[in-house]
Amino acid sequence: MKMSYRVGGLLAAIVCLTNPVFAKDAGTAAASASTKESTKDSAQARALDSAMTPGEGQKRLAAMIGTFNVAIRTWVDPSQPPIESSATSVGAWVLGERYVQMMLAGDLQGQPFNGIGYIGFDNVGKQYQSTWMDSGSTGMTWYKGGFDASGKSATMKGSVPDALTGKPTPVELRVKMNDDGGHVTELWGHGLGKKMFKMMELRYTRSK
Structure with missing residues (x-):
């Protein structure tokens, strides 16, 4: 029985990875995370630039x-x-x-x-x-x-x-x-x- 559960879990993982719907969702999540990280980096860059640039x-x-x-x-x-x-x-x-x-x-x-x-x-x-x-x-x-x-x-x-x-x-x-x-x-x-x-x-x- 334990072996069956393991095989079943492995099959479920393979289905999730090969199913176009699941793959699309995974890609969207990765893109969203990348966008958030890019936005964070841009905000940090602007803050550092403001901190070092002479102004009024x-x-x-x-x-x-x-x-x-x-x-x-x-x-x-x-x-x-x-x-x-x-x-x-x-x-x-x-x-x-x-x-x-x-x-x-x-x-x-x-x-x-x-x-x-x-x-x-x-x-x-x-x-x-x-x-x-x-x-x-x-x-x-x-x-x-x-x-x-x-x-x-x-x-x-x-x-x-x-x-x-x-x-x-x-x-x-x-x-x-x-x-x-x-x-x-x-x-x-x-x-x-x-x-x-x-x-x-x-x-x-x-x-x-």
Whole structure:
């Protein structure tokens, strides 16, 4: 009896494979699966292309490209007058106009001061990202945020370790684009107090 069941099962399988109706259904199922896989591959390709292609988010940073004279004001104590200094900054596209590189050189409180920063727009995360490093520190600061509806003001948030405690403290980078092609960058933080205040202002005036 067991042998009969096995033979019967084998015959049924052969009938299914050789019957035109069953063969047609099998072919249709295979074609459908292939179409779904092709659609999935196309969607992935479009998503990857969108993720890597510069667009409107990057174009908004074009105002930062060029050579600028920078007037720097620094506050150690918000109740006291700021310390004033100057620098030159060069902004340039890098990696196929995906990011802006900012190279700053000048003086701060009578000492040479140099900084390097990058800013770009993440097409997938839909937000701006920036990093900054300079000769006044050994740590890099990372910021994330976006522009307001006007497209001329941006607020980006990050954190830095407190020099005394080592604990992370929030900082904000506030950027304002001017109609004359320049821009103003403000660094806000807590300093030695609990209330956030403007610690540094960099006013960029286009020279080239």
